[in-house]
Amino acid sequence: MDYKSILKILSLIGMTLSLIFLSDIFIGILYEEKYKKFLLFDLAFFTINFFLWVLLYKHPLNLKIKESILTVNLLWILLGIAGAIPLVLYTHISFASGFFESISGFTTTGATIYTDIEALPKMILFHRSLMHWLGGLGVIVLGVGLLSMINPSGSLSLFKAESTGIQLEKLTPKIKDTALRLWLIYIVLTLLDTIFLKLFGMNWFDAINHAFSTVSTGGFSTKNNSMGYFSQDGIIWTTTIFMILSGINFLVHLRAIHKDFSGYKTEEVRWYLLIGLALSLALAFVHVDIGGDSFYDAFKHSSFTIASVITTTGFATIDYGNWSHLAISIIFIGMLIGGNAGSTAGGIKVIRHIVIFKTLFNEFKRTLHPNMIISVFIDGVKQPQKVITSTFGFLTLFLITTAIVTIYIYAIGYDAMTAISGAFALVGNVGPGFALVGPSDNFAFFSDNDKLFFSIAMIIGRLECYTFFVLLSKSFWKKF
Numbered sequence: 001m002d003y004k005s006i007l008k009i010l011s012l013i014g015m016t017l018s019l020i021f022l023s024d025i026f027i028g029i030l031y032e033e034k035y036k037k038f039l040l041f042d043l044a045f046f047t048i049n050f051f052l053w054v055l056l057y058k059h060p061l062n063l064k065i066k067e068s069i070l071t072v073n074l075l076w077i078l079l080g081i082a083g084a085i086p087l088v089l090y091t092h093i094s095f096a097s098g099f100f101e102s103i104s105g106f107t108t109t110g111a112t113i114y115t116d117i118e119a120l121p122k123m124i125l126f127h128r129s130l131m132h133w134l135g136g137l138g139v140i141v142l143g144v145g146l147l148s149m150i151n152p153s154g155s156l157s158l159f160k161a162e163s164t165g166i167q168l169e170k171l172t173p174k175i176k177d178t179a180l181r182l183w184l185i186y187i188v189l190t191l192l193d194t195i196f197l198k199l200f201g202m203n204w205f206d207a208i209n210h211a212f213s214t215v216s217t218g219g220f221s222t223k224n225n226s227m228g229y230f231s232q233d234g235i236i237w238t239t240t241i242f243m244i245l246s247g248i249n250f251l252v253h254l255r256a257i258h259k260d261f262s263g264y265k266t267e268e269v270r271w272y273l274l275i276g277l278a279l280s281l282a283l284a285f286v287h288v289d290i291g292g293d294s295f296y297d298a299f300k301h302s303s304f305t306i307a308s309v310i311t312t313t314g315f316a317t318i319d320y321g322n323w324s325h326l327a328i329s330i331i332f333i334g335m336l337i338g339g340n341a342g343s344t345a346g347g348i349k350v351i352r353h354i355v356i357f358k359t360l361f362n363e364f365k366r367t368l369h370p371n372m373i374i375s376v377f378i379d380g381v382k383q384p385q386k387v388i389t390s391t392f393g394f395l396t397l398f399l400i401t402t403a404i405v406t407i408y409i410y411a412i413g414y415d416a417m418t419a420i421s422g423a424f425a426l427v428g429n430v431g432p433g434f435a436l437v438g439p440s441d442n443f444a445f446f447s448d449n450d451k452l453f454f455s456i457a458m459i460i461g462r463l464e465c466y467t468f469f470v471l472l473s474k475s476f477w478k479k480f
């Protein structure tokens with residue numbers, strides 16, 4: 001294991017992060033807030049990473065898959081610490097609470113420990129949103145753009161360790177170009193969302209923060225009532241549309257730039273949109289029947305809610321935790337779906353559901369016709385057995401992790417709905433669950449030990465299980 005290469009990469013990303021954090025300080029200066037403690041921390045953070053970089057400058061990078069996996073896991077610890085310290089300095093919370101909030105931000109989970117968000121300094125509100133935005137497409141992808149200039153093969157393995165989905169697809173000859181073009185699309189979507197939110201009535205500060213949270217499918221808001229603070233239909237529909245766009249594979253958007261719109265016709269995108277529409281209509285009809293609202297208002301809030309939970313954004317316009325059991329069941333189904341592979345959304349992902357159900361249907365056929373040779377096809381392409389095995393392996397690890405978190409929450413004294421929904425919300429990077437962790441509540445009442453445990457659960461979910469659990473295998477640490 002080349003630990004010097006790992007430290008060199010972490011120091012490079014640490015320096016980059018400290019430079020990006022200067023934008024937080026700029027917000028503090030702009031709004032005449034006390035920014036000096038933040039500035040001192042940022043300078044210290046940059047200096048430490050710069051010192052490590054200088055020490056290891058001449059060390060050749062040799063980033064194989066083991067080093068990549070360990071780097072990614074260590075990076076999330078680094079991010080959690082770096083993001084937590086400003087929160088601890090300015091909001092006087094424990095380090096465990098700050099670490100939870102930071103990990104929730106970078107993993108785009110959106111679960112929070114703050115009970116009065118509007119009382120926070122604007123510098124800290126922006127810091128929370130910025131963590132979302134950086135974590136959305138993946139800090140590693142940003143690192144790939146820098147690291148590929150040093151070690152192309154190493155940065156490719158790092159990209160594979162972080163990227164979501166079944167397979168990594170390179171659309172350009174160099175992985176650096178793919179990463180940078182994905183970031184370009186990410187920035188354009190963020191700018192468009194910001195402009196539309198401003199046009200429909202938000203001020204610039206709220207528009208930028210909510211665009212960061214929307215395109216990253218994170219869910220941190222600048223308001224205590226989340227998106228429920230804003231009554232304008234234009235704001236609600238804009239956020240709904242951009243959540244849906246951000247839940248689509250970004251490689252599809254990248255193809256569209258090259259005038260190839262075939263990506264929007266893939267099975268995954270079609271099922272993603274169809275399931276979202278079906279759940280939105282079902283929830284709207286339930287809401288009309290129980291709440292007595294007009295169909296338009298019910299569909300507006302239902303579409304927003306379903307888009308929010310499917311893409312694991314976690315925004316809320318109203319407290320859906322008070323809706324009927326049937327409504328909660330529909331929303332819970334949305335939590336289990338997830339967005340597209342290669343998007344900023346978390347969860348199980350639509351493509352995995354497609355593979356799982358097609359495999360199960362094939363097994364039904366094979367039961368009736370034992371000698372029949374049946375394969376799984378996605379968009380007309382035969383899927384290799386390793387993809388199917390990997391998909392079922394991920395689902396198993398995801399459910400085991402969720403079960404462990406569920407049992408943990410239930411064992412420390414909370415009700416079943418809080419335990420189950422809270423576990424899925426954390427591991428699936430959704431954010432809010434139901435009952436005590438519903439959309440109008442938060443995770444502040446848990447102990448510091450609980451928050452550290454939950455932080456690990458969020459990291460496991462963000463890394464889609466394999467990248468974390470492989471560290472627990474003997475073969476990973478075995479020397480060949």
